[in-house]
Amino acid sequence: MRPALCLATALLASACNDFASPGELASPQILGIASEPAVLAPGQDAALSILVADETGPLDDLVIEWRLVPPPGQENRGELQASGASATYRAPVNIETDPAGPVFADQLGVAVALDNGEFLLAQKALLVADVPVDNPPLVGIEIDGQLIQDPDVALTTGSEIQIDVRLDPEPDDDAEVRVAWYTGIGEIDLERRTPTTIAVERPGIGPIIAVVRQDGGIAWSIVDTRAE
């Protein structure tokens, strides 16, 4: 029963703490690691990319170390070639696939060096199947029902905007699509729901970022906003 007590305590505590939420981007964060395609065929190459951002938007010119880090008791099976902010992974040729779904091939480890000397660490599973799987077909972000195509969007401080993601094609009703929202311009009502709203709280420049996960794949979209 003790874990249940801890859960109840944690639930009470989460409702009473003053910590910044991840959606506020109060400090640099890794928001996602993508493999293109999301699930590889045996022997196929995939481009790896990473999204790191803070309240000002995505961070570039980062020192990133890519590695394959095998789980305890396993060995690396694919190959990794890394160069700066990008990397390429080649799936193993001789791997037993499963018609029921993707199988685990390797575990990717990423270390991002920040200017303050600290590191951000992240992991991602690299999956293999007979037929490759693409990342979610994310078209972009909608604000108040309009798909945003301009790189720079003006908002009014004190206003509340509705945000949503557009996927094309639209996912089936029973598809499990998970969306995470991030912004540096205000407070997101429900960071892990879509659609949701942002209360634009302060003037300035900041991003609205949507990260979409579906069937082992990931995609993100970024809108730069200017609150006046």
Added chain:
Amino acid sequence: MAVRATLRPLVVGLVCLSWLGSAVAEPVEGEVRDSQSQAPVPGALVRDVGSGQETTTDDFGRFRFADLAPGPREMRVQALGYAAAADEIEVAEGGGATDVVLLLVPSQATGEIIEVTGERARVPTAPGRQELDRTEIAVLPGTRSDALQSLKSLPGVAAVEAAGGGPGPGLVIRGSAPEDSKGNIDGIEVPILYHFFGFQSVLPTELIDGIEYLPGGFGVEEGRSTGGVINVTTRPGRATEMSGHAEVSFVNVSGFVEGPIGDSGKLHYSLGFRRSLIDAILPLAVPDDSGLTFTTAPRYYDGQARIDWLATERDRFTVFAILSNDLLTLISEEFDPNEPLASGKFDNETGFYRVMTSWVRDGENIDGRSIVSIGQDSLRFEVGSERYLRLDGIRLETRTDWSFAASKWLGFRAGGDTRLATGQVDSLFPVPPAEGFGGQFNFSLAEPVRRNETTTDNLAGAYVATDVHPTEATTITAGLRADYFARFSSGTLSPRVALEHDITDRVTGRGAIGHYTRPANGPEALSTDLDPERATQYVLGSDVRVLEGVTASLSGFYTDLRQLVTQDPTLAQMDPADAYVNTGSGRTFGLEALVRVRRSDFFGWLAYTISRSDRVDGPSESRRLFDYDQTHNIVMLASYKLGKWRFGGRWQLATGIPSTPVVGSIYQSDLNIYVPVLGELNSERLPTAHQLDVRIDREFRFDNWDLSVYLDITNVYAHPKVLAYQYNFDFSERGEITDLPIVPALGVRGSF
């Protein structure tokens, strides 16, 4: 006689009797007082041996028999914390005896071992054993008049809130896990002694005759515990006239009534009921912007019913029923990004009932008890929208304990217990981590185990013991207990030896060595291939009667723990349902000191415990601190009666329990959660905690009823006690989860 007398020394002191027998045709009435302080002794059991009638003194120590035949009559008196007493009074023709005064000698003050009736060999007292007097614990500061809360002021009991709620009494006793100890009500084990993880006990103080605290070194009559045992004894209703009370406090509303059934004087009853009020108060205290909604705020109720039949002068039959239910449903709008499956909803309901039928025999040379109990336990957790755990079980239990006094120098005891239990498990729930996991269990990441099955948990135990009294000053007990756990197809033998020796008139030395076992319980019990956990306890202590009403005791203990259930980390990943293994070991050792004062209108104690408890989780693992290790624990407590007022205070200082630091985190991109990187297990501690509780009581006496009012304030100077740490989403910031800063409780009670 209470059955306790068959299990440990019967202590009888001096009884003084005075009566003014001038009133003709008046009932027999009088008062029981403390021989030292002359203070009235409430809750004392007064029995007229000839008729079998008995009654219990009221809050002012008064008792009354409606109709006793004239002539010499043997009266027996018992009260917790006092030597049992017996003497003869004279009831005049016409049936009158008033202003009878019976004096009881505090047992701690005398230490004398004298038989009430017959000649029996005494049983050594386990070092560290304590009895709590109901009259004292009803007014202890910081307890909100809740008797079982007083256990937390005793030496050897860690000041740990989070331990409550597990199987057993929910207390960390001498460095043992909460589930290592067990709680009995009238000899039958109950799943919980406290509502809501330790908030309030499941029995009202009025129904409790006494609480026996056995931190270790106890005899073979108690099994299935490698830690301590809490024996709660309920009391019979008053035999002579109906009485009762109603009480309202911030915590709960309660009612209690007791009295005779018919005019025979042989049947009596007591009824109690309580319901929480915190569910009405707590939502008002939660800020609107907290994001937290109580669908059902913490709500509990419990009820008790007891009927006693004095079949003969020496035989009592009792039916006692107890019912308890806790319910908490809360919904949080806040989303924990690292615990998506644990976010949103928490729903917990815990309940049990027991119906116990017992026969207690108080014979010349053979006495004892036999109990048959039937009951049901139920437990339900629903967390988020996808995880649930539902347990329902019924159990039939028996227990019997008998003693035979062959002579003043030799006695024998034997007994046993059985349990037939079957239950239904329906769950989609992760296997909880074993103790020593490090405190960062991720509920959402853990693979859930689906179960929908019927389980059985049958067991049996039996014991024999002999008590030898080779000299006036020495008592030796040797016993052997056998337990069989059918679910695990395993049995254990537990030999135990205890020695007690009166070194001088004022100093008594005690020692005990014993082997103890307990089966896997809680979630561990869903596995069937675990061996019982085992412990060997070594206890040495002494009691010193310093002055009249002042005693001091010192106990040292060492416990060697083996075959502890731990969780294999590899199996936890591959086969979580069978990840528990018996590879753990450990030890606990320490010293306990207690100075206790009972003087006129004053009582109090100073308790200090220094201890260490550590564990080794497997053959290749290093030694680490136990999750609830607490190095120092000091309790100072005093209560002073001044006229109709009583003032009390309690101060406690305790070392913080171990904590495992988080030194970093790794972002899991596929799941969008952070997993902490832990430092050395239990390598730091929560801050030392201290708090002051105060209490003021005021009595008002009217012709036919009494009124009492109390104000009990916990943590007066609002020192924030850190219960645990919480972290932000990426574990880069740490905050403290603290206990409530200050808790005032105002209670009003009317008694008739």
